[in-house]
Each structure stands twice: as C-alpha cells, then as structure tokens.
Amino acid sequence: MGAVVEVTRARKERIATFIEPLRVEPGTVVDLGRDFDPGFRSDVVRKKDGRELLQTGIELLAEYQAKLAAEQSHGVLVCLQSLDAGGKDGTIRHVLSGVNPQGVRVNSFKVPSAAELDHDYLWRYARRLPARGEIGIFNRSHYEEVLVVRVHPEALARQKLPSGKKDSNFWDRRFREINDWERYLVDNGIRVVKLFLNLSKEEQRIRFLKRIDVPERNWKFSAADARERRRWDDYQVAFSRMLSATSTEHAPWYVIPADHKWFARICAGAVLAQTLIEIDPRYPRVDEDAVRELGVARQELLAAAPDGAAPDPFAAAHDGHRHGRSSGNGRGSRSKRAAATTV
Ligand code: AMP
Ligand code: MG
Numbered sequence: 410m411g412a413v414v415e416v417t418r419a420r421k422e423r424i425a426t427f428i429e430p431l432r433v434e435p436g437t438v439v440d441l442g443r444d445f446d447p448g449f450r451s452d453v454v455r456k457k458d459g460r461e462l463l464q465t466g467i468e469l470l471a472e473y474q475a476k477l478a479a480e481q482s483h484g485v486l487v488c489l490q491s492l493d494a495g496g497k498d499g500t501i502r503h504v505l506s507g508v509n510p511q512g513v514r515v516n517s518f519k520v521p522s523a524a525e526l527d528h529d530y531l532w533r534y535a536r537r538l539p540a541r542g543e544i545g546i547f548n549r550s551h552y553e554e555v556l557v558v559r560v561h562p563e564a565l566a567r568q569k570l571p572s573g574k575k576d577s578n579f580w581d582r583r584f585r586e587i588n589d590w591e592r593y594l595v596d597n598g599i600r601v602v603k604l605f606l607n608l609s610k611e612e613q614r615i616r617f618l619k620r621i622d623v624p625e626r627n628w629k630f631s632a633a634d635a636r637e638r639r640r641w642d643d644y645q646v647a648f649s650r651m652l653s654a655t656s657t658e659h660a661p662w663y664v665i666p667a668d669h670k671w672f673a674r675i676c677a678g679a680v681l682a683q684t685l686i687e688i689d690p691r692y693p694r695v696d697e698d699a700v701r702e703l704g705v706a707r708q709e710l711l712a713a714a715p716d717g718a719a720p721d722p723f724a725a726a727h728d729g730h731r732h733g734r735s736s737g738n739g740r741g742s743r744s745k746r747a748a749a750t751t752v
Contacts, residue, residue, distance in 0.1 A: 428680050462675055467678065470504070476692055480542065493617075496606055500677050504678045513543065516547055516548065518547065531587075552587075552651060596659075603655075612668040
C-alpha cells in the first residue's frame with residue numbers, strides 16, 4: 410500500500426461541496442437539456458491541477474477499498490450509464506486504476522441473451538451484485554431497462570411479459586420496482602452509486618468521427634451507434650424521466666458533465682470517494698485472545714533470529730513502532746500521518 414492519505418474534515422467538506430451540484434435532488438423533475446451542462450467545468454479546478462487531483466482521489470479510493478475489503482460488511486455497487494461514447498470505459502480504467510483488482514468486479518451488460526430473457530428483468534443484474542467488501546461496477550446497468558428498452562419497444566416485446574402487465578402504468582411501475590430493489594440493497598449494506606455521464610450531441614459527433622478516422626479505434630464504432638444517435642431526442646427524454654423518477658435519498662443520481670474527460674473522471678472519483686467516506690470502513694479490531702497469540706508468535710520469531718541478524722528488522726526500521734498493537738482498529742489514531750491533500 411502507498412502513503413496514507415489523510416481525510417481531514419476540511420477535505421471531506423471540499424469533496425461534498427464539489428459533488429453537490431452534480432446530485433439530482435430527489436423528487437425534482439429533470440429536463441436534462443435545461444438543467445445540466447455537459448461542458449461544465451468547475452472554476453476551482455484547472456486541467457493541469459486535475460491530474461494531481463485525480464491522483465489523490467485514486468490513492469484515497471485505494472486506501473478505503475482496502476478497509477472495505479477487510480471489514481466485509483458493506484459492498485458498493487456503482488452503476489455507470491451514458492450515451493454512446495460518453496466515456497464509461499475510460500472512467501472505469503482511470504478512477505479504479507489504484508485499487509486492488511481483487512476487490513473490484515466490473516460487469517458489462519449487453520443485449521440480453523435468450524436465457525436472460527427467460528427470467529424477470531432484474532435477474533441478470535442481481536446475479537452480478539458485489540459481495541460485502543467488494544466494489545462492483547455495472548458498465549451499463551438495470552437502467553438500460555428504462556432507457557434502451559423504452560426507446561425500442563421491440564426490446565420490450567422480447568421480454569415475454571404476460572400481456573396484462575403492459576398497461577399504461579408500466580414505466581412508473583418499473584421505476585418503483587427499481588427504487589424498491591435499490592432500497593432493499595442499501596438496507597442490507599450494499600450501497601448504490603449512480604453516475605450518468607452526460608455528453609453533448611456535438612461532442613458525441615466528434616468522438617464518433619475519431620473512432621471512424623483512427624483505424625485503431627474502428628472497433629469501437631458500429632452502425633448501431635449511428636442508428637442510436639438518430640434517436641438522440643428520445644434518449645434525452647428517457648434519461649430525463651429516469652433521473653426524475655429514480656433519484657432517491659437512498660440512492661441519488663449524479664449527473665457528470667462528460668464533454669471534458671479529465672473533468673468527468675475527477676467528478677466520478679469524487680462521488681465514489683464520498684460514498685466510501687460515508688461508509689467509513691475500518692480494519693477489524695483484533696480481540697484479546699488474538700493479540701495474546703500475536704505476542705506469543707512474535708516471541709517465537711524473535712528467538713528464531715539467526716546469529717548477527719536483527720531480531721525484528723521491521724520494528725528497527727519503524728523506530729518506536731507500537732509493539733503491543735494497542736491502537737486497535739486505528740479509530741482516531743491517524744492524525745499525525747501524512748499531510749492532508751486537497752480536493
Ligand atoms: P456496448 O456497451 O457498446 O458494448 O453495447 C451494448 C449494447 O447492448 C448497447 O447497444 C445497449 O443498448 C444494449 N443493451 C444493454 N442492455 C440492454 C437491455 N437490457 N436490453 C436491450 N439492449 C441492451
Ligand atoms: Mg458501444
């Protein structure tokens with residue numbers, strides 16, 4: 410593990426203030442085009458500082474993730490949604506670049522298979538939920554069920570729903586089901602973080618052209634992408650409805666301005682960091698019996714030092730290092746560690 414990144418109260422407040430404008434207030438009616446600017450960048454962050462900021466955020470995430478994994482009581486589910494070329498893959502790659510791969514699972518959701526269509530629509534997502542101690546990333550998520558499926562009635566037709574179930578309340582019911590499912594997860598220790606990468610139509614045009622013009626990027630573009638772009642307005646409506654209906658107190662949406670990739674990554678990292686700060690995972694406290702056993706094992710190891718070797722090179726190098734392991738889980742004991750860094 411690298412240096413300990415101190416999370417001071419001031420730093421927590423800075424993160425909270427930074428992400429506040431991105432949060433969709435539960436109960437508000439969102440009109441994406443009117444309410445959120447894909448080109449937004451905060452005045453306080455310039456691009457050259459952005460790299461450093463992201464790096465700090467990455468270190469912070471790594472440290473929290475190690476504690477999350479050790480504590481084994483909370484899991485974190487990150488749902489990433491965006492229009493095509495919104496930058497989901499790059500966001501995952503950059504934001505999670507510092508964390509232990511053993512603690513993270515990324516799942517990408519494509520067109521459902523025949524076997525998946527034989528089940529209720531949440532089934533395939535439920536099967537890939539993170540365990541306690543894990544961060545699970547959904548690259549596309551159950552929200553496709555109110556986005557692509559809403560824009561394309563033929564996708565809904567493939568879901569084999571009983572005919573009486575497709576009444577006029579259908580989409581409201583689906584929103585409610587999703588909210589209920591997420592509440593259930595949150596109540597059971599699985600936090601749900603929802604990020605929507607909000608891209609402008611012009612920036613998508615530019616990114617698509619790049620995928621066409623640069624041979625190494627051709628694989629990233631398909632005729633389907635061009636087809637979906639023609640439905641831009643329908644998607645804007647579907648996203649607006651989704652944000653209005655499913656930003657809840659237990660699992661709010663964050664709309665990330667995505668036209669500037671570097672800024673989008675800082676935002677995504679900050680929202681994830683905020684979630685982990687709120688969970689505040691701790692290394693488990695070792696009970697007295699275990700501490701006694703550690704003492705016995707330590708004596709045995711010291712006695713086994715070869716002639717001329719330091720009995721405990723680690724303690725020697727960490728001059729004055731606590732021997733009795735009396736500081737337990739470290740609550741309140743971090744204050745003198747590495748200097749605070751800013752967000
Ligand atoms: P990509 O993420 O670019 O590999 O594309 C995956 C494709 O799967 C996208 O076109 C999505 O719209 C589509 N997709 C994902 N989930 C669903 C779903 N539940 N129903 C229909 N299509 C979906
Ligand atoms: Mg694609």
